[in-house]
Amino acid sequence: MDAPPTPLQPPLPPEAAVAAPVAAEAPPLQRIIKVRRDYNSWVASETMEDYALRFTPQRFRKWSEWRVANTAFGAASFLILEAVGATLLVKYGFTNAFWAIVATGLIIFLAGLPISIYAARYGVDMDLLTRGAGFGYIGSTLTSLIYASFTFIFFALEAAVMAYALDLALGIPPSWGYLVCALVVIPLVTHGVSVISRLQVWTQPLWLVMLVVPFVFVLLRDPGAFSGVLHYGGEKGVGGEFDLHLFGAALTVGIALITQMGEQADYLRFMPVQTPARRWRWWGGVLAGGPGWVFLGVVKMLGGAFLAYLAISNMVPLDRAVDPNQMYLAAYEYVFPHYGMAVAATALFVVVSQLKINVTNAYAGSLAWSNFFSRITHSHPGRVVWVVFNTLIAFMLMEMNVFQALGDVLGLYSNIAIAWVMAVVADLVINKPLGLSPPGIEFKRAHLYDINPVGVGAMALASALSITAHLGLYGEMAQAFSAVIAMGTAFVTAPLIAWATKGRYYIARGPAVAAGEGAYKPYALQQCVICERAYEGPDMAHCPAYQGPICSLCCTLDARCGDLCKPHASLSAQWSGALRWLLPRRAWPYLDTGLGHFLLLMLIIVPLLASVFGLLYHQEISALSDFTPSEPALKSGFLKAYMALLVIAGLVAWWLVLAHKSRQVAQEESNRQTHLLMREIESHRQTDEALQQAKRVAEEARHHADQANQAKSRYISAISHELRTPLNSILGYAQLMGEDSAIPPHRKQAVSVIKRGGEHLLSLIEGTLDIARIEAGKLxxxxxxxxxxxxxxxxxxxxxxxxxxxxxxxxxxxxxxxxxxxxxxxxxxxxxxxxxxxxxxxxxxxxxxxxxxxxxxxxxxxxxxxxxxxxxxxxxxxxxxxxxxxxxxxxxxxxxxxxxxxxxxxxxxxxxxxxxxxxxxxxxxxxxxxxxxxxxxxxLPAGAAKEAAVVPARRRPRGYEGPRRKLLVVDNEEPDRELLVQLLQPMGFELRTAASGHDCLDLLAAGYQPDVIFMDLAMPGIDGWETLRRVRGSGHGDIHLAIVSANAFDKGMENDAGILPEDFILKPVRHTELIAWLERRLSLTWRYDEPAEEASPAAVPPRRVLPDASQLAALQEVVSLGFYRGIMNMLAEIERQQPDTAAFVEDMRVLARQFQFEAMGRQLANQEASHEQRA
Structure with a gap:
């Protein structure tokens, strides 16, 4: 069938104009400049791109089902299948290899079927499929890296096989052969699936013939050539019988091939749309091009095992018998009697087979790298660049002789690969039918959460368990079945996580459909507001930053919008939310700092480098197994190289963090400037009218501000008056109660607190009034x-x-x-x-x-x-x-x-x-x-001065009777410890402090025996409750325990430390409460300072003129009531009526201002007695 027309996007047809969304009234927040539009338009050209980063539109899926299936099925030609089968035979024996190969084929077929169906139905490659199947937009970035690593690992393995063929046939050294085998693929892949499809069509018949012929000739010329393979026990002879451990180890190696389903999906996305008339052809093409390759793959792996046995029977060394070149050379020697012709046929077959698979590896790798870097960098230099990049990585691996470590590489890699694939499969076959995942495959950045914990969490958990099992942490049996652990864990945890999260992390927002318009019909053509090309509906989303439809590629490449369409679903928002859920509140300010980003980056770099160096070290040790004395030196060299590279990686990480911060600041500034520019453009339309309106608004605002300021002054003055009136009584009676000897000493402190509280409230009122007076200039x-x-x-x-x-x-x-x-x-x-x-x-x-x-x-x-x-x-x-x-x-x-x-x-x-x-x-x-x-x-007069100095004596404990008591204060805050020390040490207590629960337990373990332990609750390390439990459990039952903490909610709660509510003292500590607790618990008898004798007020010296007896009696009455304002009014009335009593009035005012009402009462009593004596 002829290739389809060039896939350049056509201009928007007139009939598609109705599909464009209604323009929003709000202006766009970003401008589209010509350079940006030209770049995105160039990147969007699909001649070389093959719809990388986007789904495959219906109008491009013009090939027949057979053509697509044949292209995908051609990938089954890779000879690593034979190499895997041979490796399993040599290491684990035929019986275990056979069942492992069959199990591998069954698992890959069952897992590949839903992947193939969804890829063909929705026109998405493996990366886009992963996005919508539980991983999210950024979450699938990690799987793109896994997938890309699969492509270059297998590219290197396949190219190495071809290089050995060139060495065998032409004598080209492997080093040069690696380069030739890598470069020859590039021109075949640059033009995408169109050229690859032709290559597969042309080479398929030749390849099939050359695959079958050697087996036929071997069976015809030597029917008993394979007779002994059924009893072959492997290189160590332990695999003659079925062994569960060996079977599991073999399965772990073979199951790594499951990632091949990703390459099949990359081709199946070009499958034409299913119609009722072509239903059976569509299903046949999907099965043949999708999981159908597994049937041939199983046959080829078994064939590899037979050919390896044939090579071993012909005295080929074990390490060379697993090489497909030696296998097929041994078989082709049955076809051609001349050795040179057998070598030529073998080389031709290997070259054709490896070209067929490596064009697929290079093509899939270019798609994977495109998806990976476009999301990381918001840039896409073109798929061809990543073809070259992938090829160069594979060339480096070939130079490292990775083929010799095939079993180790595939065994470790399979744990991660199967975890990823099975998480996707579980989402497709369980979550979607149960409604835990939305139907269909959503792949657009604008509609996805960056991280979906369903797939990412399932893959991470399965990978961690399987890798640790593969490393032998759970025993030999778990090590052998590490792949099964990965498969089961991912398959079970993905639905569980989807159920736990209720599927809310699949879709961040729905499509913005204009009312009454079919703006986003599934396959209506729409024009992208940036690149101005037309795309089908599934490839489009509404962008609030540009206020128009945007294609998925332009959306991916945009670095300025800041995820405006889904701010809650960005990676930073999700990461911050997760850390705030996991970490205490006091750690939150450090999350979005450079140091936090650096530590996060190093958490990824350190284990990644360790894994790479560990793998290389393991490979070198295996290669140098006969030179054991070199192992310490090799280990030291690897460790030094690792540490040196780690330092360099740390510097690079800092550079990346600082560059990211700089770019972020620059982007924010750019956004601000853009917003200002757009606002300025909008405001210039009616400048004069806006200016006049602003003046009117400003004048009105000033008038309202003046009125509000005057109202505020009136309000403050009024409320100050209303508050001062009751406050006067509060302060006055507090002073009287403080001087009243009938009040118990332990209550005088409370009276003092009331007095100080009233004075503080008065100062607050005065301060507020001062502000108003300052503004009014009336202070x-x-x-x-x-x-x-x-x-x-x-x-x-x-x-x-x-x-x-x-x-x-x-x-x-x-x-x-x-x-x-x-x-x-x-x-x-x-x-x-x-x-x-x-x-x-x-x-x-x-x-x-x-x-x-x-x-x-x-x-x-x-x-x-x-x-x-x-x-x-x-x-x-x-x-x-x-x-x-x-x-x-x-x-x-x-x-x-x-x-x-x-x-x-x-x-x-x-x-x-x-x-x-x-x-x-x-x-x-x-x-x-x-x-x-x-x-x-x-x-002042001596008497008045003495009276003014009268203050009530206070009795405070200065010590206690009996032996000196030991107190231990446990608190992580030094000021709180010192407060208790300064309070209690002067009373004669011996105090020691501890800054944590561990310090407290260490003191007790060292023999220190306190009488009392004051314990804080919130401390680093072990908290107060746990410390108290350990104190009780360590045999210190005679120590009195008390909690001194600010955790008010813990007071009165049940506990197993024997703490009663009365043993819980809240912060801030009331000194009287603390002293009373010590007196009660330790049965203390306090010693007090001798109370100061209350100074007896001296009689008011005789005055030249005293008020009348009636005025003295009235004054005595208001003094006895403690009514300050009444006293001051009465004194003013006396001074007005009898000006010659000014000296007496002034003395009384002094005492009244000091609230010495008791002293005033005694002086007035003396004055009345003098009046009576004179009368």
């Missing part, structure tokens, strides 16, 4: 006497603890005597110090913070110096501006740089108080903030 000060010395010492103590918790040194240096009272706004002074000291500690990573203070001539001089990162001149110029933050703000250890108002408020407050704030900073050395404030000293 005022509330100046009154403040305890200056106490205040600064309190601030120093508070920040000293913060600095210590961060590992910083804190120095407080006060020069001279500090005044007890000064006149100032205490809240604002505290606010200034808190902001500056807090910033100094926050931005200082190591070193110290120094707080210097001097008071002289009514002026306070404050220096706050740190050893932080410092600031540059540009930052100093704007450091006091609102919302301005230095470069160090984003680098603070706390990770909370703040809103940028702290220094602004501090500077404004300093200015309002008549002071001055300056800053000196050196980058890399630190900063010094200097403040000068006018704080005049205040001299």
């Amino acid at each position: 005022t000060l509330n100046v009154k006497p403040m305890h200056f010395a106490d205040c600064v010492h309190e601030m120093a103590g508070m920040f000293e603890l913060q600095a210590a918790a961060k590992g910083l040194a804190f120095h407080f240096e006060a020069s001279g005597n500090l005044p007890e009272l000064v006149r100032a706004d205490e809240k604002r002074v505290r606010q200034i110090l808190i902001n500056l000291l807090g910033n100094a500690i926050k931005f200082t990573v190591q070193g110290q913070v120094t707080f210097r203070l001097r008071h002289a001539r009514e002026m306070a001089y404050i220096d706050i110096e740190d050893t932080g990162p410092g600031m540059r001149e540009a930052e100093l110029a704007r450091i006091f501006e609102p919302f301005a933050r230095g470069a160090a703000a984003g680098q603070s250890a706390e990770g909370t740089p703040g809103a940028g108002l702290g220094l602004t408020i501090a500077k404004m407050l300093t200015d309002l108080m008549g002071g001055e704030m300056t800053v000196v900073s050196t980058p890399g050395q630190g900063s010094i903030f200097r403040i000068r404030l006018f704080l005049p000293e205040v001299h």
Whole structure:
């Protein structure tokens, strides 16, 4: 039959215009430039490409069923079949070889049948079939590599056989013969299946005749030539009887031929569409061109076994008897009496046979490499390039004499090959009929997940099990049946994974069909928006990046779209999702880093290189088995070469990672620029109108912003008022309760917490109000006497603890005597110090913070110096501006740089108080903030001052009675360990710490016997629960155990460590709770410091003028209620009515501001008594 017309794509016919999808209204996100269009159009030319990377359209499938079947069946000519049969005979004996060959044929036929049917029905090659049969778009990349390796391995084996024939007939050295046998195939493959089909038609009769003739002549001239083969036991004589172990080993070698079904599928995709009239012809062609080659293959393998026995009988050495040249030479000597004619016939037969198969190997390899590299690089230089590439790899293997290691190569390779093929078969014959896999074969990038765990997972699991079995990890029997393990595992796990995932990883998205239009009818012609060629519907998808139909090839080659059509189905998204499912949350930030990508790449490179070097080493050791002294040197040489290559591979891996990152950044920038360009083009249409609209919107937005700002100020002021009213009572009664001696000592801490909480809430309200006042310019000060010395010492103590918790040194240096009272706004002074000291500690990573203070001539001089990162001149110029933050703000250890108002408020407050704030900073050395404030000293009456100093005494344990107790703190966080040490060690406890469960167990094993163990739960290695179980199980039942952890959900849960809910102390630790637990568990009797005697308030010195008795009684009433506002209003009324009582009123105000209501009550009682005495 004549070859079909040239397969160049025709232009889009007018009648096909209705099939084009309706253009979307949204503009495309990518532009199509002419260079890109020309390149894709050139690549799409099918004259040389033979529809690589795409399905075969119906209009190209013009050959007859017989023509396609004959082309595919011609691949059965390869003489490795005879070599495999001979190898099995020599190694395992005839009985085991026979059954292994029969089993191999049966398995390949059953597995090849569904593959052949789907390839012929949907017009897809083996790679496209794998994509839609459970592996996904990128998942089939790995199988393309496996398939490509099959083609060049068998190309090398077949070409080596042909090279030996040239050496036998013409005396050409094998090295040159390898090159000739490799290069002669290239021109026969460049024009694809059209030339290959002609070659198979022309050579098929000659090959069949030359295959059958020698067997006929041997049987005619020497009927008993093969009589002894049935009892042949192999080279070691152990295979005379059926042996399950030898049978399994032979099956593992033979089953590697299952990958030949991929080459059959590559031809069957050209099978014409099945029609009712040609149904039986179609099925016959599929069976003959698909699994039908197995029948001849089984006969040829058995024939190889017979011919090998014939050669051995004619005194041919065993290592040469497995060479097809020697086999057929021994047979052709029965045909031709002259040795030279027998050699010539043998050489002719071998050359014809190997050319027929190697054109197939080269053709299939070019398809496999095209699919592999196009997905990896988004580039396709053309199928012919990969023909040459595949041939060169095969030539290198031939030079490495791979034919001598045929059994080892096929035995190892079969484990991976059968895992892949059986995963595909399981999807076709189980998943699709059961509905676990969608019907048909979807192969387009736009519609597939990059990774489908069904096929990839099944193949990976089956390969791992079978390879480890092949290496002998599970015993000799499992080693022999490693291929069966691979086959069974893949066949069973693929449906299980599909069922577990509910088949959701097959299709990422469906076709985008325009409403009311048959846009994507199965075989309607459509024009690709990029290459502008016409393709059938199954080859097209809608692309949101270009807003139009795109062919599968252009979709494959596009590297700019970023999988816009299926962002959830990309490899990076799937990989990140899988790692986030497997790894803890704290590891997530490292997943998408260069280091993470490098480690992932090295996880692939290291075992791959190890496998290659291991295979080469094993081959060399086998070749040098007679020279055992050279084994150590050879091993050392291979190891050095491996390590050197590993270093180079690491450098290359880093280069690839960095190049990928650079390309990714460049691509993102290109996308951004493209988007900006498209938006600019769109916006130029109505520039003037858009500008006017923008002005109107901006003016309206400014007006709304002003209104919102005013509303915000009103809201903050109102809510501040509403919150201050109840907060005043809270703070007042908290102070009263703190001074009340009737309150138990262990409750005073709670009262103090309430007070501090109220004060903190008050500071939050004030801070919020300050922001509103700053924006409105209405910030005022509330100046009154403040305890200056106490205040600064309190601030120093508070920040000293913060600095210590961060590992910083804190120095407080006060020069001279500090005044007890000064006149100032205490809240604002505290606010200034808190902001500056807090910033100094926050931005200082190591070193110290120094707080210097001097008071002289009514002026306070404050220096706050740190050893932080410092600031540059540009930052100093704007450091006091609102919302301005230095470069160090984003680098603070706390990770909370703040809103940028702290220094602004501090500077404004300093200015309002008549002071001055300056800053000196050196980058890399630190900063010094200097403040000068006018704080005049205040001299209050002695009694009032004493009353103001009255504070309730607190009793805290300073030790305990009895022997010294030992405590062990187990926590992986050092600050948490140190906190408990600093709390409990001053009370007399002996403390030791451990950073992990292992350290704790090591201490106990070394003989350390604590009374109490405080155990954290979340620790690396073994967690707290497991550590407690081991402590209990190691005979330390007398140790009291407690959990100190932030895992609140674990409290109260059942456990086998004997931990009760009362033994579970939550973080943050309440000191009183911890001390109470120790007292209860250890039966401690605490020792306390002697309580400070409460200073008795002195009577108010006689005043020149006192209020009337009625006013004193009214004042006494509001004081007894603790009503702060009522007290201040009453004092103001007294001062208004009796101005000469100003001194008395001022003393009372001082006490009221300090919430010393009890002291006020005693003084008022004394005043009323004085009135009564005078009366």
